Amino acid sequence: MTKLRIGTRDSKLALYQARLVETELRTAFPSLETEIKEIKTLGDIKFREDISRMGGKGVFVKEIEESLLSGEIDIAVHSMKDMPSVIPDGLVIGSVLKREDSRDVFISRDGRTLEQLCGEGRVGTGSIRRKAQLLLRFPRLEIVPIRGNIDTRLKKISLENLDGIVLAAAGLNRLGLSERIAQHFAHDYMVPAPCQGIIAIECRKNEMETRDLLYTITHAETETVAAFERSFLKTFGGDCQIPLGCYAEVRLGKVSAISVFINTEKKIVSRNRWECDAEKVSSEGSLMARNLMERVESLG
Secondary structure: OOOOEEEOOOHHHHHHHHHHHHHHHHHHHHOOOOEEEEEHHHHHHOOOOOHHOOOOHHHHHHHHHHHHHHHHOOOOEHHHHHHOOOOOOOOEEEEOOOOOOOOOEOOOOEOOOOOOOOOOOEEOOOOOOHHHHHHOOOOOOOEEEOOOOOHHHHHHHHHHOOOEEEHHHHHHOOOOOHHOEEOOOOOOOOOOOOOOOEEEEEEEEOOOHHHHHOOOOOOOHHHHHHHHHHHHHHHOOOOOOOEEEEEEEEEEOOEEEEEEEEEOOEEEEEEEEEEHHHHHHHHHHHHHHHHHHHHHHHHO
16 A cells, blocks of 8 residues: 545544544554545535435535545545444445543533523524433523534624534544533433544445554444444434434443433433443444334333
């Protein structure tokens, strides 16, 4: 291999993540040459449109995966929570890096938490999952839909006269903006999106040399929880934007997980907790999803 071409979206966060992968690979293989290629996705081009109307999660990865399949790039770097639960034939997730902080956070105009705002005010988020969980706790909030990269969303606090916005901690931490965080939400306070905080590296399934390279930088514990959460997502069918959350972690060789689904019309919340052996994550993630679906059906 003469040069490894790394495909990524062109946002500041996406480029940071691609460079992080590049650094990991070049640390492991000092003689490896790399090149980062920026690719615009439909989700980036139509940044004002509702994601669910454009086809859900795939709007941030489709064009990058097409470049990977065509041979224009050798690997693709994604925020794993943006990836559909089923990837195209011929591609595979070759590696994941160590998970960043997976929690959601509140960035407020004046440093106050939601509790200090007495659960009132204008809060921005483009996520149906975050909106549903916020309104369960604070029904008097006005949720304002916002989209765009992190810098754009932060600017909207003043531009749209918001009291604050909800974002993922991982992106703020990676861009050195963690001082803006007023409040971290515990995982059971606001259950994250499946695979939030995980960087995934996708490659062609038949390129064994590339897969061997990527295997050397894989974080085993993150790979385990990612397999559980993606199995959960695939079984539940949450690729389109729905109020669904799932988070798993490894404790003493066991996987412990929580999940939530909210029926926003009937204002019914369904939760469950799960524990399993780390070797059974794919099947157990699917079982947890079925268990949650049964709860949803029994309450609906």
